[in-house]
Amino acid sequence: MERSSTTHAALMKSRGTYFDPNFLVINNYLENKPKFPRNRELHEEGFRFDGKALPVRGKVLQMALAKKVKVVLGTDAVAGAHGRNSEEFIIASRKAISRRMDAIVSGTSLAAESLGLGTQIGSIAAGYQADIVAVDGDVSKDITVVRKVVFVMKDGKVFRNQAVTAK
Numbered sequence: 001m002e003r004s005s006t007t008h009a010a011l012m013k014s015r016g017t018y019f020d021p022n023f024l025v026i027n028n029y030l031e032n033k034p035k036f037p038r039n040r041e042l043h044e045e046g047f048r049f050d051g052k053a054l055p056v057r058g059k060v061l062q063m064a065l066a067k068k069v070k071v072v073l074g075t076d077a078v079a080g081a082h083g084r085n086s087e088e089f090i091i092a093s094r095k096a097i098s099r100r101m102d103a104i105v106s107g108t109s110l111a112a113e114s115l116g117l118g119t120q121i122g123s124i125a126a127g128y129q130a131d132i133v134a135v136d137g138d139v140s141k142d143i144t145v146v147r148k149v150v151f152v153m154k155d156g157k158v159f160r161n162q163a164v165t166a167k
Contacts, residue, residue, distance in 0.1 A: 018114035073107035130156035
């Protein structure tokens with residue numbers, strides 16, 4: 001697996017491919033197993049495989065990063081995952097991305113670039129859509145503060161604005 005993954009990572013780098021390891025989808029399946037359709041044979045086999053997939057994805061992600069592949073964070077929002085996309089930052093930081101801010105960049109400006117929208121979204125800058133999420137804490141010190149959303153703005157319209165507690 002390691003040699004094949006290294007070869008794939010080199011090929012991805014040479015072709016400018018963006019890679020989304022999609023950690024949350026596996027965790028979500030495991031945490032929400034009862035919510036998924038009940039084709040017994042496929043269901044049980046799928047969960048046995050997915051339970052083993054997290055460590056493999058972590059290794060593949062490390063190889064991709066070593067080859068300087070552009071890694072973006074995204075997720076499939078399936079049963080139980082809606083509103084939990086922030087977990088992708090936490091899982092990726094724990095599995096392979098050592099610098100927390102690299103995880104944030106992967107899920108914001110680099111993800112926007114991968115979609116061909118890098119001049120419109122993914123950064124806070126003049127001329128970009130005013131999409132902002134603020135958290136209560138410093139993600140560079142504690143990535144889990146992405147769970148503490150205190151401010152949300154989409155297209156310049158504020159959807160959430162709660163006071164941040166003094167620490």
